[in-house]
Amino acid sequence: MAAIEAEELTRIFQVGGEEVRALDGLTVSLERGSLAAVVGPSGSGKSTLMALLGGLDTPSSGSVSVYDQKLNGMAPVDLAAYRRSTVGFVFQDFFLLSHLTAIENVEVPLKLAQVSRSERRDRANELIELVGLGHRGEHRPQQLSGGERQRVAIARALANRPKLLLADEPTGNLDEKTGMAITEILLNLNKDRDITVLLVTHNPELAKQTEIQFHLGGGKLQKTICS
Amino acid sequence: MNLLRTSLIRDLLTDVFLNLFRKRMRALLTMTGVIIGSFLVVLIFSLSNGLSVFLDQQIRAVWDENMIKVRLEKGGAPEKMAKGMFGGLGEPPQEVTEENKEEIPGAFEFRHIPHESIQKLKNIDGVQEVQPEIWVMPRSMQVVGDDRQFDAIVRPWIMAGPDMLAYGQDFSTSAARECIVSEAYLVALGYSNPTQLLGQTLKIRIQEDAYIAMAGGGQMDLKFLDKLRDVAYLFQNPPEDPELTMISAFIMLRDLANSSEIKALTTEPGAAKVFEAKVVGISKKGLLTNMIYLPPDLIAEMGRVFLRNPDMYTKGKDGKFGIEGLVRVSDPKEIPRIKREIKKLGMKSTTLEDVVGFIHGLFGALSAILTVFVMIAGVVAFFSIVNTLFMAVSERKREIGVLQAIGATRGYVAAMFAAEAGAIGLMGGLIGYLLGTVLCIVGNIYAAQGLPYIPGGNWGNILGVSDLFVTPWWVLPLMILATAFVGAFAGVLPAKRAAQLDPAEALRYE
Ligand SMILES: Nc1ncnc2c1ncn2[C@@H]1O[C@H](COP(=O)(O)OP(=O)(O)O)[C@@H](O)[C@H]1O
Ligand SMILES: [Mg+2]
Numbered sequence: 001m002a003a004i005e006a007e008e009l010t011r012i013f014q015v016g017g018e019e020v021r022a023l024d025g026l027t028v029s030l031e032r033g034s035l036a037a038v039v040g041p042s043g044s045g046k047s048t049l050m051a052l053l054g055g056l057d058t059p060s061s062g063s064v065s066v067y068d069q070k071l072n073g074m075a076p077v078d079l080a081a082y083r084r085s086t087v088g089f090v091f092q093d094f095f096l097l098s099h100l101t102a103i104e105n106v107e108v109p110l111k112l113a114q115v116s117r118s119e120r121r122d123r124a125n126e127l128i129e130l131v132g133l134g135h136r137g138e139h140r141p142q143q144l145s146g147g148e149r150q151r152v153a154i155a156r157a158l159a160n161r162p163k164l165l166l167a168d169e170p171t172g173n174l175d176e177k178t179g180m181a182i183t184e185i186l187l188n189l190n191k192d193r194d195i196t197v198l199l200v201t202h203n204p205e206l207a208k209q210t211e212i213q214f215h216l217g218g219g220k221l222q223k224t225i226c227s
Numbered sequence: 228m229n230l231l232r233t234s235l236i237r238d239l240l241t242d243v244f245l246n247l248f249r250k251r252m253r254a255l256l257t258m259t260g261v262i263i264g265s266f267l268v269v270l271i272f273s274l275s276n277g278l279s280v281f282l283d284q285q286i287r288a289v290w291d292e293n294m295i296k297v298r299l300e301k302g303g304a305p306e307k308m309a310k311g312m313f314g315g316l317g318e319p320p321q322e323v324t325e326e327n328k329e330e331i332p333g334a335f336e337f338r339h340i341p342h343e344s345i346q347k348l349k350n351i352d353g354v355q356e357v358q359p360e361i362w363v364m365p366r367s368m369q370v371v372g373d374d375r376q377f378d379a380i381v382r383p384w385i386m387a388g389p390d391m392l393a394y395g396q397d398f399s400t401s402a403a404r405e406c407i408v409s410e411a412y413l414v415a416l417g418y419s420n421p422t423q424l425l426g427q428t429l430k431i432r433i434q435e436d437a438y439i440a441m442a443g444g445g446q447m448d449l450k451f452l453d454k455l456r457d458v459a460y461l462f463q464n465p466p467e468d469p470e471l472t473m474i475s476a477f478i479m480l481r482d483l484a485n486s487s488e489i490k491a492l493t494t495e496p497g498a499a500k501v502f503e504a505k506v507v508g509i510s511k512k513g514l515l516t517n518m519i520y521l522p523p524d525l526i527a528e529m530g531r532v533f534l535r536n537p538d539m540y541t542k543g544k545d546g547k548f549g550i551e552g553l554v555r556v557s558d559p560k561e562i563p564r565i566k567r568e569i570k571k572l573g574m575k576s577t578t579l580e581d582v583v584g585f586i587h588g589l590f591g592a593l594s595a596i597l598t599v600f601v602m603i604a605g606v607v608a609f610f611s612i613v614n615t616l617f618m619a620v621s622e623r624k625r626e627i628g629v630l631q632a633i634g635a636t637r638g639y640v641a642a643m644f645a646a647e648a649g650a651i652g653l654m655g656g657l658i659g660y661l662l663g664t665v666l667c668i669v670g671n672i673y674a675a676q677g678l679p680y681i682p683g684g685n686w687g688n689i690l691g692v693s694d695l696f697v698t699p700w701w702v703l704p705l706m707i708l709a710t711a712f713v714g715a716f717a718g719v720l721p722a723k724r725a726a727q728l729d730p731a732e733a734l735r736y737e
Pocket of ligand 1: 013014015020021022040041042043044045046047048049732735
């Protein structure tokens, strides 16, 4: 069964009167539980694809459906609910809320999902533990290293038990060794928790560890490699 | 929708306050307008309320709620002259008629309330008694056995009424030689306990002084001048028959000589007459500290001496009631009806409510003017909150994007900023309220201690009666509502902008 089905996705931006086709008729699909990578040069539309799949942006044309939820034409409120419960985002820049501790950051999506206070604490602790930061839960982002921040971000992405994890260059800002550790976590999540993982990467080593690699270029799918 | 869930709202509000705390300096500065505004509100309303309560009490000290003051519609309202004196400014001269005669200073005539009218007043249902209004300014009061003399004003007790009694009791009869004195005399006499004064006898000295009767004008009957004119006319235009002239002149001069006004001028030179009265009660202290209240007969007697007119206050063969009457009613609720009946008798009436209403109106107007300033502060506060919130939205674009990415609805984002704006307003309001309250408390302490730089004035003795600043109960809830509303309203546009932010755009990095 398909986790992602995107057909003829096109996303056009208007930049100073000119059209930029960030995505240009891209069609991809991905089975549930799979681990896939999106690779391609900078500006090839990788982030745009992730935004469309995650319901952060809407395509100019084409359709997206994730776990049988058709995103096209979804009301903003439902789209928010979709982002809250079906997908989890991991970004290159972590994007943690700097005024909150690690635990509190993980609690934010739970708050938005109206999970009770005590359950929130429990789940956040559990997730912080899972990403190997049990001892740093009360620390704020600026007291954490890059790798640790990304672990917090992953824990946050997992808070509402998403079915699909979208990671846009999760190791892009990390040194090789730290990046490997983060990769490890993502791979394990896919394996142990049956979460579909789609990650954008420039790192061929990382890409090789995935089952499928989508090669993007100029907003189009150049090739799909299954390993 | 799901924004209405209480848990979500509670979490949102917690976050809002945390967010404010993150930029507490800026939040505080933004609040300045609100703080000043609400501070002013507290001060203005507390002061005007306090003064109003205070004056209210002062008026009640000399004006009982069961009491109506009455005067003749014509010949009893010299204040109408104000219009005659100043009302002509910019208007063509008005024709003098029987109706507007009262407004023309040169045409005004004082008239005593006729006895039939007094009788009719007494017959009105619900009227207990009618007394003349009597103003007596004694030379002094003195406790028997004490050398010191103190100044005093003597008033009919009917004016103050039983609720002004602090200690002791009411008069035994209307003819009793008794008095009720202001509590302030305890201070003057150096007594620490009211019982020291109760039961003592007072000497109240009244100066006989005819010229006050003349200058007072109000007590002089104009018929007296007619008599004088008649005599003068007789001698200017004597009849042919000298015998008739003699007889007429004799009769006229006899009438003139017997008029109370001439009697007042021709009896012994004025001397102070001493009246003795036993202190049976002590009245609550008030702004007028030198009050001595008396039963009707005693004060009328004093009044006759004071005016040197034995006919005043319904005594003597030409007994005159006076130009003002004091009507005591059994139930203040009946006053509107009784007022209407008094009007039918050609008299105008003034009640406690009229006087207090006038003063409250005055303070209401004052508050209204100051409220304009408060509103200006409100507008300034409004725009400063709008400005700060727009700043916060553009600073926190990325945070908004993240929140949306992890599932916040646009409504949540909007509510977050609106609530933040509301919280700025609310906190500003509360801080202003607190500051205002503190100032009120300090002000009250100072007022109670007296203001040393007012020469000779120790206000503590008076203001001890009531506080200078009395915050009305509704100020706090009003403030909470108003400031939160101003804040939240100021947050509408920024919140809208925040909600419309494109998350994908906010989360782009290059
Ligand atoms: N919001 C936007 N406005 C204008 N142009 C955009 C926007 N987002 C992306 N683009 C353009 O679309 C193209 C693809 O961008 P992106 O998806 O971020 O590429 P990648 O992530 O592969 O580097 C780029 O040329 C980029 O400049
Ligand atoms: Mg990118």
